[in-house]
Amino acid sequence: MGAELAIEIEDLRVRRGKSEVLRGLTVGVPRGKVVGLLGPSGSGKTTLLRCIVGVQRITSGTVTVLGAPAGAASLRRRIGYVTQSASVYDDLTVRENLGYFAHVLGAPASDVARVIGETGLGDQATQLTSSLSGGQRGRVSLAAALLGAPELLVLDEPTAGLDPVLRTELWALFHRLADAGTSLVVSSHVMDEAARCDRLLLMRDGEVIADDTPSGLLAATGTRDAEAAFLAVIRAREAGGDAARQGPHHGRHTAEGRAR
Numbered sequence: 001m002g003a004e005l006a007i008e009i010e011d012l013r014v015r016r017g018k019s020e021v022l023r024g025l026t027v028g029v030p031r032g033k034v035v036g037l038l039g040p041s042g043s044g045k046t047t048l049l050r051c052i053v054g055v056q057r058i059t060s061g062t063v064t065v066l067g068a069p070a071g072a073a074s075l076r077r078r079i080g081y082v083t084q085s086a087s088v089y090d091d092l093t094v095r096e097n098l099g100y101f102a103h104v105l106g107a108p109a110s111d112v113a114r115v116i117g118e119t120g121l122g123d124q125a126t127q128l129t130s131s132l133s134g135g136q137r138g139r140v141s142l143a144a145a146l147l148g149a150p151e152l153l154v155l156d157e158p159t160a161g162l163d164p165v166l167r168t169e170l171w172a173l174f175h176r177l178a179d180a181g182t183s184l185v186v187s188s189h190v191m192d193e194a195a196r197c198d199r200l201l202l203m204r205d206g207e208v209i210a211d212d213t214p215s216g217l218l219a220a221t222g223t224r225d226a227e228a229a230f231l232a233v234i235r236a237r238e239a240g241g242d243a244a245r246q247g248p249h250h251g252r253h254t255a256e257g258r259a260r
């Protein structure tokens with residue numbers, strides 16, 4: 001693993017409450033790509049994203065982000081993180097919110113107009129945030145995360161609740177950002193978003209069960225869509241039983257990995 005990786009995770013374990021919700025993840029996320037983190041509700045996606053941004057207490061393992069330990073102070077302005085709940089001030093307009101966050105982050109004031117344009121919020125710029133729809137509020141949070149042009153964007157279900165047109169526009173934005181060198185990790189429980197990613201990490205029950213390109217995953221599983229591929233990977237693991245799980249490369253998924 002080297003400089004081409006934005007994130008390197010080794011044998012990561014996390015316990016939340018009584019259960020182990022991440023169970024020995026080893027994975028590498030390449031730089032300058034849109035990496036989709038897909039899996040059913042409760043599979044551990046949010047917990048993994050929290051580990052990457054350094055806000056999750058971990059049990060063991062290491063998480064290295066842009067060459068530094070996750071959570072390091074030096075990473076604060078290099079990472080943009082959008083949670084599932086919008087984190088904006090209701091009593092400010094869209095532009096006022098973004099102006100405030102730009103000031104706090106030390107981002108140039110000109111960034112406000114840029115991120116409003118990128119997230120398609122031009123028509124709502126002077127609207128109070130409390131009067132926006134849920135999808136629009138989510139985009140204000142995304143716009144805030146784009147301020148200062150962070151090297152890594154960690155986005156938890158950014159397209160949830162958006163109509164197909166906006167969803168398509170946001171994926172196009174993610175790819176433009178990646179083409180300009182930004183690394184993105186985007187979670188979703190909607191399997192049909194898989195095809196839009198450069199790489200996929202499929203999660204289930206606190207484990208990454210596949211790490212591949214969308215086309216590589218379909219080829220490896222002989223399936224036509226991500227939903228079928230996901231099921232095929234699960235079946236193959238169950239058929240492999242404990243022998244497969246306890247093999248010498250247990251839990252190891254690298255940028256070159258294949259669905260197993």
Ligand SMILES: Nc1ncnc2c1ncn2[C@@H]1O[C@H](COP(=O)(O)OP(=O)(O)OP(=O)(O)O)[C@@H](O)[C@H]1O
Nearest residue numbers: 016017018021040041042043044045046047048189
């Ligand atoms: N604060 C907490 N205390 C105890 N258990 C928790 C806590 N937060 C999450 N969990 C558990 O950890 C597991 C993984 O949750 P996580 O939110 O990471 O999943 P997810 O894949 O992001 O799900 P979703 O798509 O619904 O957001 C779940 O079983 C959940 O119940």
